[in-house]
Amino acid sequence: AQSVSQHNHHVILSEAASLELGCNYSYGGTVNLFWYVQYPGQHLQLLLKYFSGDPLVKGIKGFEAEFIKSKFSFNLRKPSVQWSDTAEYFCAVYTNAGKSTFGDGTTLTVKP
């Protein structure tokens, strides 16, 4: 069975600090990978996605993620966080139509 592990449950950073959120998955076949974000009081929305091609993908608001197949990882990064990045972040894996697995989420708090 597929699974997704997000290593950090709660991350606290100061503005302008760099961010890296870890995501590892377990599945032996082809996967599509996603990062979703949920800002306070808002619904889940897509941050970025990887299907194939360049393993470094760029998303909205300056976020990027790198797919490392050998490590089964899809870590999310941002060089300089802002207070408005405070949110909960979810990594997700899709292996075939309709089958998805989400990580437990990482709460990011950015101090102004």
Next chain:
Amino acid sequence: SQTIHQWPATLVQPVGSPLSLECTVEGTSNPNLYWYRQAAGRGLQLLFYSVGIGQISSEVPQNLSASRPQDRQFILSSKKLLLSDSGFYLCAWSVPGANTEAFFGQGTRLTVV
């Protein structure tokens, strides 16, 4: 453009009462439809997904059931709620036949008392 509607936004129900949460999608045909439960610190758990009318796949055994009576309507039900059914329920849809991202509704906060 496509939109997803989920209601009600909040619900308080007594133990043993029935449940019906409704989700509808507009602006697309034959979407993949999903019901998730989001628990604090536990991420999203996929409960049910559907690739077509009357086609429901259940991911975890539980006190809940799902139905898809129409192409763009997805209903989450229970005959008798348990305290443990309390949580935040999310409906989502995705483009059929492809592993694209899911688009989520606003969610329903269910409290069973």
